[in-house]
Amino acid sequence: MxxxxxxxxxxxxxxxxxxxxxxxxxxxxxxxxxxxxxxxxxxxxxxxxxxxxxxxxxxxxxxxxxxxxxxxxxxxxxxxxHMPDYRARIHAARSASSSEQGTPRLQSFVEAGIASLQHLGESESILQLNAAVDLLVASERIHVAAQRRSFPVASYLAYALGHLGRPAHLLDGVGGMFGEQGRNLQERDVLLAISFPPYAQEVVALVEDVASRGIVVIALTDSPVSPIHAAAKVAFEVLELEVAGFRSLSASMCLALGLVVSLGERLEQVR
Structure with missing residues (x-):
């Protein structure tokens, strides 16, 4: 029971x-x-x-x-x-925004962003940061992949990792070359894959292919039943609360920033 x-x-x-x-x-x-x-x-x-x-x-x-x-x-x-009362606050914000036809919903999005960030701070993601950093430090090259709504997170990660002096490659799929870009990953590389519902099939297929070749995958996703979760060595479950059918990337971007800063601090220690 x-x-x-x-x-x-x-x-x-x-x-x-x-x-x-x-x-x-x-x-x-x-x-x-x-x-x-x-x-x-x-x-x-x-x-x-x-x-x-x-x-x-x-x-x-x-x-x-x-x-x-x-x-x-x-x-x-x-x-x-297990969750503070911010979930109830979001429920109230959703109810209020649904009755305010034609009025700005900014406050509802602010509340949802705050709640998502609070959840991130209390989740196991904090504990998983060290494991992810260990994998990134040991890697030869880092590849970052996402499509559609998740793409800004991947773009930021590739940009920020590059400033740490780590070879970082953004798999953007330009010209329909997503699969071909994925085939460039080698044994000691790491793939950072980001995907949220409805889950970009290009990213799902890439993760499955890369993992089948024994290459390490770190996933940023939403759920333990996400199609990219099982193949990942480390999987961050990020809750992005929804308002009026829209979800921001507040918690995802915060986690990406935390990952980059944690990696930078570790690299300083080993130099």
Missing amino acids: IQTYEHLRQALVGAHPTLPGRLRQIAEYALAHPDDMALETIAVLSERSEVSPSGMVRFARALGFSGFTEMQKSFREGLLH
Whole structure:
């Protein structure tokens, strides 16, 4: 019987590969939006996850709960004991912004950015920085890959790493050459891959190919069921809260900056 949010999260990750398509879709939504699962009605969740309310009930029962209400209690336990009240603040900001048609939503985006950064500061990403830095220090060359919404993070990383005197290459896929650029990675290189929903298939394919050749992958993504998570030696799970269908890159850029500065400090120590 699932009794805590942590047990629930582990159950979601473990069950994900074996769940039917629609239930797997709910699992992915639940891992990406645990605050919604804790606070919203079944009708709202069904609309946002694009699965029927009866599907939500089947999902809860597949995890061993008697129904949706019992499952939601576990998500609320996570909200109360593992996350501070900034999630509730974001929920309130979303509700307010949805009723203010035609007015600026800047404050809602500011609140979402603050919440995302606070979550980053309390997540395991801080502990993983040293492991990622170890891999980057030992690498011969660093390659950075992302597409679409995640591309600004990759562009910044390539720029900043270059200023540390480390060979850093941005895989931009110009001219449809993403795969060809990926084939230039060698055994002692490291790939920094960034991808968030809906996950750029070019990046997913690149990560799978590179990992199959024994090359180290460091991933910046959103969830343990992300398609680039399993192949990564180190995987950062970054929560970017959504407002009105839009997500900023506040936490992702902060993590990128922290990674670069941590690497720079380590390089100073070994010189």
